[in-house]
Amino acid sequence: NAGVTQTPKFRILKIGQSMTLQCTQDMNHNYMYWYRQDPGMGLKLIYYSVGAGITDKGEVPNGYNVSRSTTEDFPLRLELAAPSQTSVYFCASSYLRDSYEQYFGPGTRLTVT
Amino acid sequence: AQKVTQAQTEISVVEKEDVTLDCVYETRDTTYYLFWYKQPPSGELVFLIRRNSFDEQNEISGRYSWNFQKSTSSFNFTITASQVVDSAVYFCALSEGLGGSEKLVFGKGTKLTVNP
Numbered sequence: 001n002a003g004v005t006q007t008p009k010f011r012i013l014k015i016g017q018s019m020t021l022q023c024t025q026d027m028n029h030n031y032m033y034w035y036r037q038d039p040g041m042g043l044k045l046i047y048y049s050v051g052a053g054i055t056d057k058g059e060v061p062n063g064y065n066v067s068r069s070t071t072e073d074f075p076l077r078l079e080l081a082a083p084s085q086t087s088v089y090f091c092a093s094s095y096l097r098d099s100y101e102q103y104f105g106p107g108t109r110l111t112v113t
Numbered sequence: 114a115q116k117v118t119q120a121q122t123e124i125s126v127v128e129k130e131d132v133t134l135d136c137v138y139e140t141r142d143t144t145y146y147l148f149w150y151k152q153p154p155s156g157e158l159v160f161l162i163r164r165n166s167f168d169e170q171n172e173i174s175g176r177y178s179w180n181f182q183k184s185t186s187s188f189n190f191t192i193t194a195s196q197v198v199d200s201a202v203y204f205c206a207l208s209e210g211l212g213g214s215e216k217l218v219f220g221k222g223t224k225l226t227v228n229p
Contacts, residue, residue: 033217042117042204042219043158058216090158101148102217104158 001026004105006091012111013081021076021108023091031094032074033058033102034066036087043090049074081112115140117207119220126195127228134190134223136205142166147181147188148206148217158204164188195227 007022030051035043045058049068065077088109092102116139126132149161172179176193202222
């Protein structure tokens, strides 16, 4: 199993540009999450999904959109990038019943200038 | 509302010293889950432990041990005989509800540096 994979690993965006951060998991997990980690801070939940076709907002959803058309994929869309979105983005997944451990991807480091 | 406080921003120790990382949480739920994650310099997050609110037994895993005390809302993490490879940022996290890890709230993390 590859686990949770994220692409790209690094990206520099100009203000106002848009992009999609990709996240795929091959563990057949129901739950998937997107977090952002700002320097010196813990992770903050952006969006999460409890299954294909179902998404919900987390703590800091403004400026982002998500979709979950399959169990495996959970892309995060940034529209009109702003400097405040400079951060490291982590995707994670977990089972509902068997384990509550979240498995994290390696992260995407995004800089908006 | 849920809240996790890790008051220690940075800790520096010398190899072989014992070190305790503090975690204090706030929740109104009676059912909740507590976690510790490790983030080494490479950046990925590694799960260390999950504990539910009904299980107050302390846990030991090799050099790692966890002390869960509901009376003080604390879930502290001790590394015995620390090693350089333990250098990382450690996050404590809290999840409320029967669904378990629907939403994790993270503390700000404690950066541990173990010097040779």
